[in-house]
Amino acid sequence: MPRGSKDKYTEKQKDKAEQIERSYERKGVPENEAEARAWATVNKQSGGGNRQGGSGKKKSAEAKQESRSSSAKRAAASRKGVPRADSLERETKDELMKKARSRNISGRSTMRKQELIEALKKAS
Incomplete structure (x- = not known):
């Protein structure tokens, strides 16, 4: 074992x-x-065994499903030979907004989808 x-x-x-x-x-x-x-x-x-009082962030079932869906879309794009940068165009504005938030891109709340894509490419 x-x-x-x-x-x-x-x-x-x-x-x-x-x-x-x-x-x-x-x-x-x-x-x-x-x-x-x-x-x-x-x-x-x-996430491992069923530990009591574990530390770290806990995702809701909805958030986990959304993450899986987003990951599956990126994986499918990769299998088709689409480079990762081009896969940003395939993501929804909400998904792009979450990425921009996680990278702390300023002005993201007023950006259009294409502006978010360009900002995320620059931040990479």
Whole structure:
């Protein structure tokens, strides 16, 4: 088993890891590698074990879904060969506004979509 105790994981997380592990094993991945990949996937999707009083920011279900959707759109654009800078045009104004806010771009509230794209390109 990969490092660390799995005691703090929920049953749902443990079941998910088992299912992922079996899927990898069916594809011919060695058992220990399959298990490591499965737990890495569970950790990435759920943020690790069900810890009491954990620190850090907690995202709402809506915010998580929005992040997944945005990430999926960027991944699809990358698969089609669209460079990352061009993928900004594919994002909504709200998504661009959030990026501008996170990069602390001044004047963002009055910018149009194209102005936000240009400001984000400059800030990169």
